[in-house]
Amino acid sequence: MVRLAKLGEFGLIDLLNKNMLYDPEKVIAGIGDDAAVLKPPGTKWQLLTTDMMMENIHFRLDWSQYYQVGYKALAVNISDVAAMGGYPSHAVVSVGIPEETRVEDIEELYRGLKEMACRFKVNLVGGDTVKSPGPLVINIALMGEVEEGRAVFRSGAKPGDLIYTTGFLGTSAAGLYILSHNGDYPVELKEKVIRSHLLPEPRVAAARILSELEGVTALDDNSDGLAAELREICRASSAGCLIREKSLPVLPEVEQLACLTGRNTLDWIMDGGEDYELLFTLRPERQEYIENALGKEGILYKAIGIITHSSEGMVLEKEDGAKETILLQGYSHF
Template identity: 45%
Template sequence: MRTPLSEVGEFGFIDRINRLMISRPEGIIQGIGDDASVFEPPSGSVLLITTDLLVEGVHFLVESTSLRLLGRKSLAVNLSDMAAMGAEPLDAYVSLAVPEKLSLEDLEELYEGLREMAWEHRVNILGGDTTRSGGPLVINVALTGCSPKEQVVFRSGAGPGDFIYVTGTLGDAGAGLDLLLRGGGWPNEKSRFLLEAHLNPKPQVLEGRFLAGRGFPTSMMDLSDGLASDLRRICERSGVGALVMEEAIPLSDALRQYALEFGLNPLSLALGGGEDYCLLLTVPAQRGPEVERAFEGEFGKPIWRIGKITAEPQMLFLSREGRSLPLPKGGWDAFSCPQR
């Protein structure tokens, strides 16, 4: 079915999607349908807001994803930011600029994905804006969240001697993107895992809240631009340096096998591939054993220690052969990268 959007109009479309948008009604006074949404902030909490803009041709290709997965991902990347603060997500606001090639059914599929991800995390979709685009599809999601004030985790608290942890294997999404750009031809049962990491990332909201709730992290952020670039941001804001051990970087079997098959360096994908959407955090060394036990006990999967924070502001990389090198730069810059 292909219904042109001009047939139902902006308000007709809003009426159609404006059901099932509230998955957590507590405190919501007004959702979609007025000049602004209105809600009662959770008592005793501070509020958080994050916002992410996804542009067709820059962040995604409509041809190589489904609109349902695109809807899921555009909320997931914001949920991941909320996870990185250790906060609980509340409400999402979705703005769309829609090119004429998309039909009413396409947009409904996009909202189906948004709604799935929203319900999985008890997030309401409380507002937004929908309009035409003469160019690419553009999706902006703003997401609110809340947290007890003393549990919010910033990027700026890392101290010398802290252990550095990540909560998932790195580089899988980068390999998935690489595979897509090659046309998807890798008849291996592991290709699904890599494609899924790129197209359908799982924001680690529970992990972020668990870690923050126990007061483990001195600093935390989500791995969206690649370890090399993201760790640098924690170090800059904290006024410290870091030493990362090559042998400790967690790589999945799928990534190793993929890199071997296509002659790629798995480490480059892990350091600079980006979009891993797991968490990067620092924990005081004396609490290292405790966080490792607690995390594994809660989630049945490990948290990986990949290095430690240093007082000197350099970013160093200790290779498998025992050589100490500057940590390669790299990572994702929306203005500089030619195409993604």
């Protein structure tokens, strides 16, 4: 077991830099100088996003392996790039490391990062490694690309547009609930929801299709819970929405765990967040094209409601037909 103090900062950087590969079409110089040097993307627009993940706020090391922390830290940034209709290109990674951390653990964190980077063709071109007097902190800044004029914003939704989500909702929140509450739940129920929480899958392939598809008017990733993301789209688009509870896609495992734990799947969907599915709106006359675009590629999607006028607010139609206002209870720091 090697403690970081023994290896030193430069030893750590050398270790992490080992076997780092770059796309020579994109990277002139990666790690090793004051800044990375990148080739310009031609006429493509560029995307830039950043996320900070803080121990005991965003993850806990008694629930998450270091590998998973690294994997997820990059995954959530890739999801932000996907949510603009783009694909990722380059990342820089800063890690604040408590002094007594084992070198093996940081290698594991980087193994998760590098695996995600390889899968999504992200060049890890730089970073910073510092000591933390408190929690483990990992910050990633990610660049991405999208064809000129093809970025999909939150602001284009119009009354009458259909609201869709990819995949299933509430899965990650169910996983977090299981991780954070003791209880003897069946493995076949737990496995998928815990995986969804710890190793989320950014929906780049779906996002790329949606950025090419005419009539997609708004796009967002479902990172903060459905209620918060609907509010983002409605606010940016000066619109309201009507969501049908019976249309919300939920895994049977999540339904069963809600039943076993006495929780409510609707709360997990609305306020849980971290599903990293794509929420998008589509002009109604383009409805017939969506199956050919997404379904044919094996991408799950579901219409969950409709954009309305802003004066109508954000409304949930319950299974019994009753209507209620969608309130924001999603996670907020501070």
